[in-house]
Amino acid sequence: MHNGILYLVTQDIREALLPIAGSEIIVNLTIMALGIALMFGLVTGSALIFTLLERKVCAFIQVRIGPNRVGPGGTLQSLADMLKLMSKEDIVPQGIDMWLWVLSPALIFVPSALIYAMFPFDDGVIFADVNIGLFLILAITSQSVLPFLMGGYASNSKYAMIGGMRTVAQMLAYEVPMVFALMGVVMLTGSLKMSAIVEAQTDVWFVVLQPLAFLIFMVAALVESNRPPFNIVEGESEIIAGPFTEYTGMRWALFFLAEFANLLSISIMTTTLFLGGWHGPEFLPGMVWFAIKVMIMVLVYQWIGWTFPRLRIDHMLTFGWKVLLPIALVNVLLTGIGIYVFNWL
């Protein structure tokens, strides 16, 4: 029986709704709709919070104060930014491929939002606890390369084109080591189901058992979400903003939103796969532990991002194929031997 707080609350709602609605299907649908609304609220809300957080963290690292005008201590800054972006003129450049250009910012949000369905936020709180959860997450995240390429291709801009091409190269180079790194986790768990992976970390977190995989995953995750120091796709000093160069206002905001949704999702994935998900000492509910860990991971990713210079594309690809992939393969081998030895003992 699950005992996550959110799960219990959901069960209460379900019981309260059942006599009113009458049919279980309607109740389930209602709860599903509520959950989806909550999910979108979380993703967009987190983007707002993370914008502020990012700017504050970067300011603090750079011995600045950061946004401090809108709201107390600048807390409403991202809201003001959003309003500004929404009220901006929608500029459509000449000579673009209209369909692709318009679709790209809409589509970029789809994979970012979709994978939230597979994340276990608490014991029993997961939208789709499918038995190939991890596989599905990886499959969906790798789709995010398409909107980037579309935007880059359709923009009729040289910078955007180079940016789009770079996306493909880096996505190819880092998807593979990432999958192999996660293979170790899967081998230890024996399942691709996300909830099962968290369950398996009840006693010891995988970061202890799989330190190599953890590091590889962190690097690959940074690349996947275009965070600095791996933000070569939008490396602003070289190719302005890569695929987003020609986008303004709300369209650009969607890219922006997706970027922060990705930051959240990689933090959630790190937490779920390596840091024990919702597990933690008893005095706080699992949900809170989960949130704390995710927040720490977000800060760590931002800290890394604001410290290092950007990598060059060939170094990055070399690093992915020639360093990370072999290490990931060795990790798989070591894990296999470890499991065998453990079983034999």
Place this chain on the structure above:
Amino acid sequence: MNYLSKEQLQKIKSQFATVEYDDSQAEPALYVARSEFLDLLKSLKEKVSLSFDRLANYTAVDYKDYFEIVYNLFSRRYNRWVTVKVKLEDHDNPEIESVTGIWEGANFEERETYDLMGIRFLNHPNLTRILMPDDYDAFPLRKDFVPLEPKIEGGELVWHKPSTIS
């Protein structure tokens, strides 16, 4: 900061027929005719006893009825200076051979001189305007320069010669 000694100046003068300098000055500039100046510069650079390997400064001056091209040469080995000047008498159509064959680094400076002073350099690898717009039709550093008036005609910027000269 040393200048080339008088003896050596004398020696140069004896080798090149058109070289002249004012002996009364402490640091006299070598005036040379256009026909000989490339040979002079080449020998200044390549002779071991002189070895003026660096074209420290290069420019042109408009003296209203003639142009003067100025080469300030510096020798890193002997820490010595010499100034070579060439007069271009033809004010309407000034032309001179490019020194990019001797010092490749003079490329941009010659382009600049062409751009602002309107002196054409023969055998220059890429003699185009460098600071002013490509379709600009005047030479700003000349003393008789009158600024052109920019106008937008049919979405394009066109430079017009001022109709009345005030």
Place this chain on the structure above:
Amino acid sequence: MAQTEHYILNMGPQHPSTHGVLRVKVELDGERIVHCTPVMGYLHRGIEKLMESRTYTQCVPFTDRLDYVSSMNNNWAFCGAVEKLAGIEVPERAEYIRVICAELNRIASHQVFIGSLLIDLGAATGMIYAFRDREKVLDLFNIICGARMTCHYIRIGGVIKDAQDEFLKETQKFVDYVPQMLQEYDNLFTGNEIFMERLKGTSIITKEDALRFNMSGPNIRASGHEYDIRKIDSYGVYDRFDFQVPTGTKGDNWDRYRIRFEEIRESARIIQQALDSIPAGPYMAKVPKVLKPAKGDVYHRVENTRGELGFYIVSDGTTKPYRVHIHRPSFINLQALDTMCKGLLLADAVAAYATVDPLMGEVDC
């Protein structure tokens, strides 16, 4: 075999990384650069022409606007040329103050270099640190002359106002801070492996090439040619100070970065010596209110932060210069850009622009 067309990319004049309004036409084959041509003139103000219609005193503030991050050195170059032309002897104390100010400005300018190199490599934090420390130098300038960037402090015949004790004390404090500051830079990025890999061995310019293109300043020293006008053709009182001229070996981006780094250290040493031995006395020579140099021409050069900055002035005996030509180091150094960038990746080209360190105010003049 099918021939693919090269991709022509216009970087600039509005681009987040090019310094000021430099426009570089880059021909790309994939991400590799085949050819790149600098296009300039977007900041051309005609300072040479403007100077022809101003008196010698009035020309000095225009030199501030040439290389606006090292205005002290520019002032010095112009004033030195005029002093040579008019035969003005500069008092001792003024020479020392000039050295202190020029070297402080060299530190500030190199910090701009470090900052812009880092932002071009995508490390915004490092840039902020470099600019934070540059601010300390600018504050010193604010004390001594009342302006932060366009100082207009070194004048014909000396310096305009005496250096106060407050300034000398604050400068001492800054000089003491320099080693700590450089240590922090070292910790944050010099030792950083990503930074090293991006700079080492890229956009090499050999000694022969550097000489061929008539380069000067840190760029030629990075290629291993010891060419520092303060040393070989000393002006002011530089010959009284003990300092080294750091040189590189390979002439790659890394060398150009390290050279500047070491020069900050050497500048701090010079300032320390100047502070220790600064004499009392007048700070301004007797200069007539309306300066009328005799007929003639003069070429005077100083070691600007970017290289050899020279002023060629022709006087026709009136109060205004007949012709001024400015030999600008950044302008000459840009000639090497094509050779440097050939065969590199786009990201390296950005680093190459940063390490050549052109300043468009000076290039376009």
Place this chain on the structure above:
Amino acid sequence: MWGKGLIEGMRVTWKHFWGKKETVYYPEEKLPMTERFRGGHLVLDEKKCIGCKLCAMGCPNAAIEVTVEVDENKKRHPVKYVHDLGRCLYCDLCIEACPSKCISWDKNYEAASYFKEDMKYDAVAECRGREKQ
């Protein structure tokens, strides 16, 4: 070892994250300007001014325009003293040229304005306004 520099860099940023901030809350908290600071409007002392126009002549960019009136005692007074901030180089040459030391800077560095016309002001009028207060 590869990666040592990376960790060292992380340490530096970590230290600064918690350290003192260098910037200030600008409009509320202003940095003091130094004694020699050049900037802002010109403060003209109308009584001291002898109307010699040396400041206007010394200006390299013709930013100052002085209109002078001669009164019955044959004394020269400025009637209008228009200073164009848009042309000003803040080079201090006008103040150095002044024989009666009647101009100085007001050291107000918030000189930005919405309209181009606001860049021009009359120092004599400002001087009279100050006296009224």
